[in-house]
Amino acid sequence: MPELPEVETTVRGLAPVLEGRRLARVGTRRADLRRAFPPDLRQRLTGARVTGLGRRAKYGLIATDRGDTMVFHLGMSGRWRIDPADLGPHDHLVLETEEGRALSLNDPRRFGSVDLVPTARLEEWPPFAALGPEPLGPGFTADYLLAALDGRAAPIKALLLDQRIVAGLGNIYVCEALHMAGIAPGRPAGRISRPRLERLVAAIRQVLLAAIEAGGSSLRDYARPSGELGYFSRQWRVYGREGESCHCGAPIRRRNDSGRSTFFCPRCQRL
DNA sequence: CCGACAACCTGACGGC
DNA sequence: TGCCGTCAGGTTGTCG
Incomplete structure (x- = not known):
């Protein structure tokens, strides 16, 4: 699902509806996502005012004036719908603002999660405690990666997918960034030269920023909160393009690495 | 530390 | 038209 750019796009789409607004009603439908909703979720959110929205890695953050932050993860198939016409079986959580706007967290596969975490201790929350730096932040440098x-x-x-090394990349953007940097996906990570790591850092930043700019990637079940599709999938260089020609002319290959598809160009990514 | 797998769950798609 | 196998953006755990 949704990787960093999709979560960023989602949060930006939610902000105009939620920022500064009071949550008049909170409805839960089924609570058994990856983790069960906190049992007091409705009580702690109802009547609270949203003070700000943010993102950490692939998690969206909705801070309230009660000292809690609602942390959501979209898993593989999660998305927020804005003012849905009606609710279906996969709308698990519904927030209504005083203004009468409604937001529904829709997640067919239920790999996502919703937690409430004290805002002052967000960084100590176990899922956050071990996360690596934000790839778009100042801590993500060639020196750091080295x-x-x-x-x-x-x-x-494998290590770029490890959220403890860098937080927010998933299968699509790792494939894209490695291609952009000309690095073979199977290369032992500790044996990559510093100049190549500099290219890799730049490629990761570039692909993430371009994807955010485009509104995320459009896959089967990903949409922006408003319902519009993201257009970055049209810009994929290798992901999902097995057999098509790389810009160098060589056919893009696909292989399986511990259960995940890896798309790459055997000519551009030799080192 | 590493790699391979499995589990969690539903839906879309291709082949027949 | 329908059935069946395969695959999908993630995370977490086990096992050898």
Whole structure:
């Protein structure tokens, strides 16, 4: 699902509806997502005012004036719908503002989650405590990567998917960034030269920013909160394009790495 | 530390 | 038209 750009797009879409607004009604339908909703979710959110929205890794953050932050993860198939005409079986949580706007968290596969975390202790919350730096933040540099990957024999692709190394990348954007940087997905991470890591950092930033700019990628069940589709999928260089020609002319290949598809160009990504 | 798998769950798609 | 196998953006855990 949704990787960092899709979550960022989602949060930006929710902000105009939620920021500064009071939650007049909170409805839960089924609570058994990846984790069960906190049992007192409705009580703690109803009547609260939203003070700000944000994102950490692939998690969306909705802070309230009660000292709690609602942290949501969209899993593979989650999305927020704005003012849905009607609710279906996969609308699990509905927030209504005083203004009468409604937001529904829709997640068919239920791999997502919703938690309430004290805002002052967000960084200590277990799922956040071990996260690596934000790829778009100042801490994500070639120096950092060099140190984080030092001595690691695992393939670079696997380590870029590890949220403890860098937080927010998923299968699509890792494939895209490795192609952009000309690095073979199977290359042992600790044996990548510093200049290549500099290219990799730049490629990761570039692909994420371009995807956010485009409103995220459009896959089967991803949509912006308003219902519009994201257009970044049209810009994929390798992901989902097995057999098509890379810009260099070589056919894009696909292989399986521990259960996940890896798309790459065997000519552009040799090192 | 590493790699491979499985589990969680539903829906879309291709092949027959 | 329908049935069946395969695959999908993520996370977490186990096992060897």
